[in-house]
Amino acid sequence: MTQAQSAYIGARIFxxxxxxxDHALLVLSDGETRIIGPQDIPSDCPTHSLDGGILLSGFVDLQVNGGGGIMFNDAPTVKTLATVAAAHRGLGTAAILPTLITDTPSQTAAAIKAVTDALDQGISGIVGLHLEGPHLSVARKGAHDGTLIRPMQDSDLRGMLDAVDHIPNLMMTVAPESVTNAQIRAMADAGIIVSLGHSDCDYDTAMAAFDAGARCATHLFNAMSQAQARAPGLVGAALDHGGAASGLIADAVHVHPAMIRAALAANQGPSEVFLVTDAMATAGSDVTSFHLNGREILRSDGRLTLADGTLAGADLTMPQAIRVMVEQVKDPLEKALARATTIPAGMLRCPPSQNRADEMMWLSQGMTKMSWIAEL
Structure with a gap:
């Protein structure tokens, strides 16, 4: 019989x-957790009293470009992945999709190998790979290097279909201008999470791509055709297609809180909006600048930009994003927490374990401090 190992009281439990x-989190000897009434705590079970806050599973982030002072593009190796994952774990994120921004075929191959090796070695926090490019639209390239953007070839498709055999959670951001619906269908059928982004396509083209198997929109509103009265664009299609979820950078910089409210109201579901950080090398570090494809990215006042002011990823943590959702967007706290945990986890073919003791954390009342329960 599994024995109770410890119990935590005094915090809300998500x-x-x-x-x-007014419940307790019971940790069992096999590492599982259970929510019980305080009166049901075994008499011989050690009890830890917390001063408010929330107990919940670690965050799941499907778009992480870097952390700990380094970009995945800089050195797509297992060592880099371990550094990035550790930086994000220090910010409360238990599972990430390291994200390679548009790069050369050799760097893409290196990223696939690094993630494959990291999964084989059980590197904590790495649950798959997100390839954001190179099959995008130059017209909506954002901070991506336009000289590296190109259409998907048959050889590229074969490479992705081979990669998903080794990386079950493989996400690809593509633009309909650079991939065909047949290619989207082939990737989706193989289990790849196809996301539309960095695209200037019109509403009908986007809807056809979603019908073909694309399941997501990458950083909704940013680097995509906007919703207008007679041209709903990719934004409109992502919100109108019930099978399309949308990643959102909720830093009140990339998207105004009023537009986030409008998007949440317009989203048709059942697929939902979830939070991503789009974090860069700055996450979990004090660096004030770094380089991407030879271009300097500057960190200032909560923004990351190229020299010309183009946004280049985000200087954002999940607790900060949740605060924006709750305090400025007025999203219910339960929903905002789900957008950082269960909703993105549900996008994955092989989601990470949740509600296990080693992946549970405590967030302070104002979500300004966090600790893994093993550290309490």
Whole structure:
């Protein structure tokens, strides 16, 4: 019989959908957790009393370009992945998709190998790979290097279909201008999470791509055709297609809170909006600048930009994004927490374990401090 190992009281407990008040989190000897009433704590079980806050599973971030002072593009190796994952774990994120921004075929191959090796070695926090490019639209390249953007060839498709055999959670951001619906369908059928982004396509083209198997829009509103009265664009299609989820950078810089509210109201579901940080090398570090494809990215006042002011990723953590959603967007706290945990986890073919003791953390009342429960 599995024995109770410890219990935590005094904090609200989030089970992935609901916040429980006046309950206890029981940690069992096999590492599983259970939410119980305080009166049900075994008499011989050590009890830890917390001063408010929330107990919940670690965050799941499907778009992480770097952290700990380094970009994945700089050195796509297992060592880099371990550094980036550790930096994000220090910010409360238990599972990430390291993201390679548009780069050369050799760097893409190196990224696939690095993630494959990291998964084989069980590097904590690495659950797959996100390839953001190179099959995008130059017209909506954002901070991507336009000289490296290109259409998907048959050889590229074969490479992705081979990669997903080794990387079950493989996400690809593509633009319909650079891939065909047949290619999207082939990737989706193989289990690749196809996301539309960095695209200037029109509404009908985007809807056809979603019908072909694309399941997501990358950083909604940013680097894509906008919703207008007679031209809904990719934004409109992502919100109108019930099978399309949308990643969102909720830093109040990339998207105004009023537009986030409008998007949440317009989204048709059942697929939902989830949070991403789009984090760069700055995450979990004090660096004030870094380089991407030879161009300097500057960090200032919560923004990351190229010299010309173009946004280049985000200087954002998940707790900060949740605060923006709750305080400025007025999203219910339970929903905002789900957008950083269970909703992105549900996008994955092989989601990470949740509600296990080693992946549970405590967030302070104002979400300004966090600790893994093993550290409490």
């Amino acid at each position: 089970d992935g959908a609901t916040l429980w008040d």
